[in-house]
Amino acid sequence: MAVLKEFTKGLWQEMPPFRLLLGLCPTLAVTNSAENGLGMGAAVIFVLTLSNFLVSALRRFIPKTVRIACFIVIAASLVVALELLMQAYAYKLYEQLGIFVALIVVNCIILGRAEAFAAKHNVADSIADALGIGLGYTIALTFLGSLREILGNGTWFGMSVFGESFEPFKIMVQAPGAFICLGLILAGMNWLTRWQNRRKGAEFISIGCQGCSGCTACHTAGKEE
Numbered sequence: 001m002a003v004l005k006e007f008t009k010g011l012w013q014e015m016p017p018f019r020l021l022l023g024l025c026p027t028l029a030v031t032n033s034a035e036n037g038l039g040m041g042a043a044v045i046f047v048l049t050l051s052n053f054l055v056s057a058l059r060r061f062i063p064k065t066v067r068i069a070c071f072i073v074i075a076a077s078l079v080v081a082l083e084l085l086m087q088a089y090a091y092k093l094y095e096q097l098g099i100f101v102a103l104i105v106v107n108c109i110i111l112g113r114a115e116a117f118a119a120k121h122n123v124a125d126s127i128a129d130a131l132g133i134g135l136g137y138t139i140a141l142t143f144l145g146s147l148r149e150i151l152g153n154g155t156w157f158g159m160s161v162f163g164e165s166f167e168p169f170k171i172m173v174q175a176p177g178a179f180i181c182l183g184l185i186l187a188g189m190n191w192l193t194r195w196q197n198r199r200k201g202a203e204f205i206s207i208g209c210q211g212c213s214g215c216t217a218c219h220t221a222g223k224e225e
Contacts, residue, residue, distance in 0.1 A: 003128045010132030017140045017182075018189055022108040026100045027141060028178040034157050037145025039093045040100065041138025043086070047078045047104050048113060049130040055118040056126035062119075071114040076105045109137065147181050148172045 016022040031037045062070045086094040118126040152172030154162045
């Protein structure tokens with residue numbers, strides 16, 4: 001159950017770009033298409049999972065005074081391996097992502113999960129955390145890239161969506177479009193979270209406190225509603 005909890009938290013509760021606001025540079029820079037978003041997400045999953053595994057496995061042998069430097073060396077080695085693999089098997093995607101593949105080394109998600117989680121937990125939990133956070137990051141980038149590509153080009157993964165008569169909003173595949181779409185997504189998620197919290201509060205008042213004489217907690221919750 002603990003492993004499942006660590007995995008699922010990254011899919012919504014701690015989704016990096018939309019909840020933790022981490023990894024925003026590649027989120028804004030490479031998501032002009034769904035393919036780029038999926039490719040960058042898959043690259044981060046590769047580095048993050050292996051990084052968490054190695055940091056967790058070696059955490060008892062890494063001196064605390066040099067732990068950050070060791071984490072960076074681990075991440076940098078994995079990114080070099082990733083670059084070689086992409087150059088061999090996905091060169092077109094490697095060219096599209098450009099410098100942002102190399103910059104995975106300094107992605108806040110990689111170092112942040114190594115320091116905040118993998119260095120303090122066992123290997124199984126660390127891998128589950130990496131897979132959940134990485135998959136959540138991939139979903140976020142693919143969704144943002146899909147939204148921008150559909151509105152900006154009228155295509156999805158290169159396939160036509162609206163036909164030749166569609167007049168695309170070219171701004172969506174340019175830099176301002178990334179900020180516009182990200183802002184709309186963040187606003188939508190914040191609204192949904194507030195709506196869920198209000199609903200939980202209403203259920204607590206109507207169900208959880210039936211028959212009470214009106215305690216301070218209920219009275220306060222009622223005022224907030």
